[in-house]
Amino acid sequence: MGSRTREVVKKRSAWLMLGFLCLFAAISGRLVFIQLCRADEYAKWAEKIRWAKIRTLTARGSIYDSNGHPLAVSIRTCSIFANTREVQNVSLTAHRLSALIGGDPKNYRKKISEGRGIVWLAKKIDPRLGDQVKRGWLVEKDGRKRYERIPGIGVWFHRKRVYPAGPAAAQVLGFTNINGRPLAGIEWKFNDILANQDGEILAEVDARGRIIPEAERRVLIEPRDGKDLFLTIDLNVQHIAERALTRVVKKFQPESACVVVMDPRTGEILALANFPFFDPNSALKFPQSTWVNHAVASLYEPGSTLKAITVAAGLNEGISPSSVLARCTGREKIGKNNLRCSLHQPFLHGHGSVDMQKIIKYSCNIGAAHLALRLGSEKLRHYEEAFGLLEKPKSGFSLEAVGYLPKADRWGTVGLANIGFGQGIAVTPLHMASVYATIANGGVRVPPTIVRGTGSHGKMMARLKKPKPQRVISRLAAAKLTEMLIQCVEGGTGKNAKIEGYLIAGKTGSAQVADSGGRGYLPNAFVASFIGFAPADNPRFTIAVVVNRPHGSHFGATVAAPAFREIAQKLLWYYHIPPQPSNGGSVHEKKRGSKSLA
Amino acid sequence: MSAVQRNARINSPDLILLGIVLFLVVSGVLLVFDASYPTSADQSRYGNDAWYFAKRQITYAGVGVCLMLLVSLIPLEWIRRLSIVILLAAIVLLVYVLVRGVTINGSTSWVRLGPFMFQPSELAKLAIIVYLARALGRPGIFSKGREKRWLVPLGWSGLITLLVVAQRDFGTAAVLFAVMFAMFALAGAKKRYLVLAAVLGIAAVVVAMTYLPHCRARVAAFMDPWGHYHHAGYQIVHSLIGFGTGGLTGVGLGEGRVKCYIPAAYTDYIYATLAEELGLVGSLVLVLLFSLLAVLNFVIAQKSKSLYGALLAAGVGSAVSTQALINMAVATNSIPATGIPLPLISYGGSSLVTTLLGLGLVLSVSRNIEVEVEGEEANEDSVNRRRHGRARVPSRGCRGGFARTRSDRRVAVRW
Numbered sequence A: 001m002g003s004r005t006r007e008v009v010k011k012r013s014a015w016l017m018l019g020f021l022c023l024f025a026a027i028s029g030r031l032v033f034i035q036l037c038r039a040d041e042y043a044k045w046a047e048k049i050r051w052a053k054i055r056t057l058t059a060r061g062s063i064y065d066s067n068g069h070p071l072a073v074s075i076r077t078c079s080i081f082a083n084t085r086e087v088q089n090v091s092l093t094a095h096r097l098s099a100l101i102g103g104d105p106k107n108y109r110k111k112i113s114e115g116r117g118i119v120w121l122a123k124k125i126d127p128r129l130g131d132q133v134k135r136g137w138l139v140e141k142d143g144r145k146r147y148e149r150i151p152g153i154g155v156w157f158h159r160k161r162v163y164p165a166g167p168a169a170a171q172v173l174g175f176t177n178i179n180g181r182p183l184a185g186i187e188w189k190f191n192d193i194l195a196n197q198d199g200e201i202l203a204e205v206d207a208r209g210r211i212i213p214e215a216e217r218r219v220l221i222e223p224r225d226g227k228d229l230f231l232t233i234d235l236n237v238q239h240i241a242e243r244a245l246t247r248v249v250k251k252f253q254p255e256s257a258c259v260v261v262m263d264p265r266t267g268e269i270l271a272l273a274n275f276p277f278f279d280p281n282s283a284l285k286f287p288q289s290t291w292v293n294h295a296v297a298s299l300y301e302p303g304s305t306l307k308a309i310t311v312a313a314g315l316n317e318g319i320s321p322s323s324v325l326a327r328c329t330g331r332e333k334i335g336k337n338n339l340r341c342s343l344h345q346p347f348l349h350g351h352g353s354v355d356m357q358k359i360i361k362y363s364c365n366i367g368a369a370h371l372a373l374r375l376g377s378e379k380l381r382h383y384e385e386a387f388g389l390l391e392k393p394k395s396g397f398s399l400e401a402v403g404y405l406p407k408a409d410r411w412g413t414v415g416l417a418n419i420g421f422g423q424g425i426a427v428t429p430l431h432m433a434s435v436y437a438t439i440a441n442g443g444v445r446v447p448p449t450i451v452r453g454t455g456s457h458g459k460m461m462a463r464l465k466k467p468k469p470q471r472v473i474s475r476l477a478a479a480k481l482t483e484m485l486i487q488c489v490e491g492g493t494g495k496n497a498k499i500e501g502y503l504i505a506g507k508t509g510s511a512q513v514a515d516s517g518g519r520g521y522l523p524n525a526f527v528a529s530f531i532g533f534a535p536a537d538n539p540r541f542t543i544a545v546v547v548n549r550p551h552g553s554h555f556g557a558t559v560a561a562p563a564f565r566e567i568a569q570k571l572l573w574y575y576h577i578p579p580q581p582s583n584g585g586s587v588h589e590k591k592r593g594s595k596s597l598a
Numbered sequence B: 001m002s003a004v005q006r007n008a009r010i011n012s013p014d015l016i017l018l019g020i021v022l023f024l025v026v027s028g029v030l031l032v033f034d035a036s037y038p039t040s041a042d043q044s045r046y047g048n049d050a051w052y053f054a055k056r057q058i059t060y061a062g063v064g065v066c067l068m069l070l071v072s073l074i075p076l077e078w079i080r081r082l083s084i085v086i087l088l089a090a091i092v093l094l095v096y097v098l099v100r101g102v103t104i105n106g107s108t109s110w111v112r113l114g115p116f117m118f119q120p121s122e123l124a125k126l127a128i129i130v131y132l133a134r135a136l137g138r139p140g141i142f143s144k145g146r147e148k149r150w151l152v153p154l155g156w157s158g159l160i161t162l163l164v165v166a167q168r169d170f171g172t173a174a175v176l177f178a179v180m181f182a183m184f185a186l187a188g189a190k191k192r193y194l195v196l197a198a199v200l201g202i203a204a205v206v207v208a209m210t211y212l213p214h215c216r217a218r219v220a221a222f223m224d225p226w227g228h229y230h231h232a233g234y235q236i237v238h239s240l241i242g243f244g245t246g247g248l249t250g251v252g253l254g255e256g257r258v259k260c261y262i263p264a265a266y267t268d269y270i271y272a273t274l275a276e277e278l279g280l281v282g283s284l285v286l287v288l289l290f291s292l293l294a295v296l297n298f299v300i301a302q303k304s305k306s307l308y309g310a311l312l313a314a315g316v317g318s319a320v321s322t323q324a325l326i327n328m329a330v331a332t333n334s335i336p337a338t339g340i341p342l343p344l345i346s347y348g349g350s351s352l353v354t355t356l357l358g359l360g361l362v363l364s365v366s367r368n369i370e371v372e373v374e375g376e377e378a379n380e381d382s383v384n385r386r387r388h389g390r391a392r393v394p395s396r397g398c399r400g401g402f403a404r405t406r407s408d409r410r411v412a413v414r415w
């Protein structure tokens, strides 16, 4: 190498070296800037991007019937969405999605290409399909098979409320919206017990949003499953009640109708059916009017079925069952009001001399009015109150109605007479069922309940506190009244409820519907009802059938009594209650140790 | 030749350079493991083996270091004779990759060699260095009226650069350009030509950034990485976050998170993991080591008694330094992104082995510092040049010119 060349090499090497050193120095400056001056800002971004809130899916408590059959459960489900900004190839994505979860690829393509941001492609589908979508698309590359994420497609796992029994006891259960918020019924009333709390963990995640195992994590919200609720409803009884109700509805096309079945010994509501029906699985597709739990929330004038309270008051106050209260000619003027009895064979010209037995057996309004007048408003009101008509039943339902009854000093003679046979007072079907359950239970009132207890994983752990039973009328009075109610079914207005071989106690009722606008009653608008219990000598269940505005007939005896009979018959079979060998009240008398009532 | 070999035995290679290189290679293996295990342990295509990449990198490093030591021991003359073959092999492979390349991670820059995947663009760097060192390693090629002497090497190396550009590998093209610039400068090219080349190079970059859609997207992501988070900006954002969270002293070895986000965490963005885990201290130490490497290379070039050796050292030094600079600049978002590995550190056999081969050449040069290569000695002074040259033409073909180059090739092939 010549000296000149060497000179050039030395000089230019130095220059090049200097150049590179300058560039390395520049990089160093940049490093200082990023790693010292801007460190805080990047740390903030790191916090934002690298930490994610991870949801732990929990379940809302299930609702079971008394036999442990599920009435409402939360199942894991998922919904598929597309983030249109991240979808790379719309038609390929649509094609792959269609292959993975089914559905028309054209539909997906349309949704993705027309939407902006997050677009829902499939809602509440099988979570296994969601797992598949999350895993991705199987591709074969370089001879290796592997799953490739479908860009822009996401899966949201959530819970879906399912009501396995469909419309059964729908108004009792209520329902929840898509977010699991309760909107009605038990779901709403007992939300504190049923509600779950999804957990939340703040954790460092990797690019795919998975928690980095060795990284630190913070629990923000402790996950908590909801507690299960056990109802007193027996799904079998519920089905029996609903089938009978369906038959009534078919025959008489009422506006609404309901059935309440109670165990008089415990106050437990075994079934509570309301027409019109709705399916809580798709509640929002039904009109709101179908969601109403009429048996609990709607007031009606009980009519003749309330005579049981008047008579119970009379009996408890020591009036002899056989003492004649009035002479009925079919019509009578009390005060300004014309009272009428609805007359049938063989009483086409009035019920004649009427005692309490006749009031119940033939449903004599004039007799009941006279009995009420004899008792006086204070006493009668006391019994109405004692039977629980003037308070909420506190059975566990939401939106329970309180019975309507004016204050005793404002009744007047006309009001008192009317209340005696069930007019001018408004209660709910559940109130009336409870009244008859009290009679069936020997005069001791056990308030109705719908929830038996709470638990978890399908097992009941704790019973709910029960209200205290209270004696309303004496055991003797209850026995006498029961005997009268048996006679009503045996040979009175309740004949249609009679079941061969069994003692049935019950009372018909057909009341006009009060005009909601003002005073007076709507023409041709009636509530037909039948309330009773069986077996009368050892009551196992009380059934109230209330049919609002039936068409074709308005008599409780023709509209409601057959439904009562159908339900009672099936329940007798269901509870394996053998028929009584002898007819009449002899067995009953012995058991109760009460005097025969002629 | 006998004199060369005798002297070669006496001088040991530059031990500081060797030390730095070995340190970088070992750190590289550790970093590759550190940055790759979340990926390889997670994905079944890597056998869920946390050591998948580390094992391979250890193999490459072993092979590379052996080759480096071997190259540093063989006489430079051999390499000199082989350079045309290497050049032709590089051209053939570069053309082949354009026709039947294998696509990995979206870039078609791989060819399959038996069970191995190989990147011809890595060989191209080495080929240009050895070829230019030979072609420009004769004094006086920039003398007036003999433009052919330097225009021909310029043409060949330009062709290689264009072939690399055709692969859209602009990072490697930039490295090749830097190598060419440095070697032409060292060989004594006229200043005005060098300025012209620099201006043309910058103009080419500007044109590419303005008109090529592929480049424009990267420029846009460079300007606003957050705005392009879901596409080109993603890796940049996470790389920057890595640098930022590293702070002064880092989050601790193995504790970094960048590797969980960036797919290329163990290749092009390995610097982010280093900076995150060891902080500014770590990232500056690496800059320092590469600066030292550059300094040592150029010092060896200065000290080299032969122009050929000086050109080799400067070429390798520029290649390694430019590559390191581009990689670091990309990782810190100082320039628009271009995929280029961090020399000696990033995962990848082609890059590691060719870089080590190049450094082997430099070690060899450092060993031969006190030795004059015979052929060059013959060309040394202008008085002797013609006589010696002519005397040696038939056997060695030392003189430049296109015709001679062809005869060189024949010799080389025969050899």
Ligand SMILES: [Zn+2]
Pocket (backbone or CB within 6 Å): A328, A329, A330, A341, A350, A351, A354, A363, A364, A365, A366, A367
């Ligand atoms: Zn009468």
